Amino acid sequence: MRRNAVAVVGAAETTELGVIPNMSQLQLHADAALNAIKDAGLKLSDIDGIATAVETPQQIAHYLGITPTWVDGTSVGGCSFMLHVRHAAAAIEAGLCKTVLITHAESGKSMIGKAPRSIPADSLQGQFEAPFGVYGPPSMFPIPVLRYMKTHGITHEQIASVAVVQREWAAKNPRATMKAPITVEDVLNSRMIAYPFRILQCCLVTDGGGALIMTSAERAKDFPHKPVYILGTGESVETPMVSQMKTFDSSRAFTVAGPTAFREAGIAHSDVDHLMIYDAFAHLPLYGLGDLGFMPHEETGKFIADGNTRPGGKLPMNTNGGGLSYMHSGMYGMYALQESVRQMRGIAPAQVPGAKISVCHGVGGMFAASGTVIFTNEA
Amino acid sequence: MTPPLPGENNDMAEASRARPKPTPETQHFWDGTQAGELRLQRCDECANVYFPPRPFCPSCASRKVSVFKASGRGTLYSYVINHRPAAPGFTPPYAIAVVELEEGPRLMSNILDCPQTPEALVLDMKLEVAFEKLDDAITLAQFRPAKG
Ligand SMILES: [Zn+2]
Numbered sequence: 367m368r369r370n371a372v373a374v375v376g377a378a379e380t381t382e383l384g385v386i387p388n389m390s391q392l393q394l395h396a397d398a399a400l401n402a403i404k405d406a407g408l409k410l411s412d413i414d415g416i417a418t419a420v421e422t423p424q425q426i427a428h429y430l431g432i433t434p435t436w437v438d439g440t441s442v443g444g445c446s447f448m449l450h451v452r453h454a455a456a457a458i459e460a461g462l463c464k465t466v467l468i469t470h471a472e473s474g475k476s477m478i479g480k481a482p483r484s485i486p487a488d489s490l491q492g493q494f495e496a497p498f499g500v501y502g503p504p505s506m507f508p509i510p511v512l513r514y515m516k517t518h519g520i521t522h523e524q525i526a527s528v529a530v531v532q533r534e535w536a537a538k539n540p541r542a543t544m545k546a547p548i549t550v551e552d553v554l555n556s557r558m559i560a561y562p563f564r565i566l567q568c569c570l571v572t573d574g575g576g577a578l579i580m581t582s583a584e585r586a587k588d589f590p591h592k593p594v595y596i597l598g599t600g601e602s603v604e605t606p607m608v609s610q611m612k613t614f615d616s617s618r619a620f621t622v623a624g625p626t627a628f629r630e631a632g633i634a635h636s637d638v639d640h641l642m643i644y645d646a647f648a649h650l651p652l653y654g655l656g657d658l659g660f661m662p663h664e665e666t667g668k669f670i671a672d673g674n675t676r677p678g679g680k681l682p683m684n685t686n687g688g689g690l691s692y693m694h695s696g697m698y699g700m701y702a703l704q705e706s707v708r709q710m711r712g713i714a715p716a717q718v719p720g721a722k723i724s725v726c727h728g729v730g731g732m733f734a735a736s737g738t739v740i741f742t743n744e745a
Numbered sequence: 746m747t748p749p750l751p752g753e754n755n756d757m758a759e760a761s762r763a764r765p766k767p768t769p770e771t772q773h774f775w776d777g778t779q780a781g782e783l784r785l786q787r788c789d790e791c792a793n794v795y796f797p798p799r800p801f802c803p804s805c806a807s808r809k810v811s812v813f814k815a816s817g818r819g820t821l822y823s824y825v826i827n828h829r830p831a832a833p834g835f836t837p838p839y840a841i842a843v844v845e846l847e848e849g850p851r852l853m854s855n856i857l858d859c860p861q862t863p864e865a866l867v868l869d870m871k872l873e874v875a876f877e878k879l880d881d882a883i884t885l886a887q888f889r890p891a892k893g
Binding site: 485486490492493494495496497498500501502504505506508509510511512513516539551557558559560561562563568607608656712713 | 827838841854868
């Protein structure tokens with residue numbers, strides 16, 4: 367894909383984040399979409415492409431009153447929106463549509479208008495994982511971490527520091543769910559969820575949503591906000607069964623999506639001013655730093671524990687507070703994208719001064735899928 | 746990411762333990778556990794041993810594959826000790842492990858006959874298969890610390 371050929375020209379989250387008991391999941395999609403359309407200064411009738419996950423594109427298109435010429439229902443978990451950005455950029459470049467709306471929303475806490483998800487007993491997961499007591503992400507996502515720690519020499523304290531650093535960022539963000547400072551000791555003494563992970567190493571459970579609007583770089587100049595260009599993208603999937611990952615020392619999906627995006631962007635790691643690595647659980651930023659090639663996995667824990675990703679550090683990461691402290695409705699990727707866009711527009715609550723390149727890396731399922739988007743505010 | 750998550754109400758207290766339902770492609774595995782055998786598949790073309798079951802080799806796409814009885818020996822690759830929320834039919838804390846088989850493939854298992862503690866559950870410890878009968882139709886392949 368051509369660098370900087372397509373841009374984000376509208377971006378917004380739902381009006382409220384956190385606990386939203388007066389809105390269904392479908393209406394949360396609409397709330398985010400209407401906010402993004404307003405942000406871009408557009409009318410509904412200007413939208414000719416639509417992408418969403420979990421809810422179907424037909425559901426969202428009809429509810430909003432949109433007649434698209436291009437749709438994408440890619441639904442691979444929380445990074446689906448990174449893949450939507452990638453697919454939308456390709457579609458706009460190919461002339462399949464002009465103005466794409468990507469929506470996410472989840473009534474993750476209030477569970478209003480949200481279909482229950484279940485694992486069929488005759489699926490491979492139902493036969494070869496469910497019988498052993500896996501029950502939701504906290505019981506599954508941390509399964510690889512003890513092996514990762516042993517292979518790479520990572521300590522419990524280093525992984526706990528991920529939550530501590532992100533809370534520092536959240537403290538700067540009025541919309542963050544959790545703002546009170548915490549220490550490594552607080553993390554290691556918090557309620558056990560699935561050893562080795564405790565509650566402060568697991569994501570929040572909230573309601574909310576977000577939406578993005580994308581168009582060609584040529585048209586992007588005429589919008590109210592500074593365009594945020596797509597510099598490079600990558601995507602991959604591995605397996606829906608965490609037990610069947612090729613290795614726990616690394617995520618294969620990360621090692622495909624991340625480096626693909628870097629190659630496409632034509633940048634070096636030292637060019638990155640701002641980084642988002644989807645943190646459903648505290649080990650993900652370590653996997654991300656290693657698999658995206660920022661450093662060997664052996665150094666990831668020390669890098670974070672030493673403060674390199676905290677406010678004022680040399681690689682500011684998860685600057686909204688992340689899934690651990692900002693919000694996590696179930697599919698966090700949209701909020702990571704929103705923060706990257708805010709940073710590139712220069713309007714983030716914890717703005718990284720002068721940031722020009724932002725890398726936004728997402729995960730879907732339990733290392734099942736991955737998408738990476740590299741943004742820049744320089745045409 | 747899929748719910749339920751910590752802090753959520755668990756309304757499934759009366760539900761029973763998840764029970765696998767075989768498909769035509771996996772029936773040989775479940776027939777094996779009933780017969781007290783851990784059955785894997787090996788590619789007749791490239792000798793790749795793989796899991797979960799399917800009637801072709803995911804390495805070379807050959808449909809010429811054979812079912813064989815595995816040694817039942819493995820090592821502890823990784824695990825969590827789940828405290829909450831507990832799956833229906835499970836009493837926390839309980840370990841959810843991934844076992845690396847001597848033949849190569851890995852599979853999920855609980856660790857039987859062993860304290861469910863980090864001290865007792867040491868990575869790379871030797872394990873052996875133990876068959877746990879769920880009901881008349883389904884027996885699970887589980888693992889326990891190897892004897893001797
Ligand atoms: Zn083969």
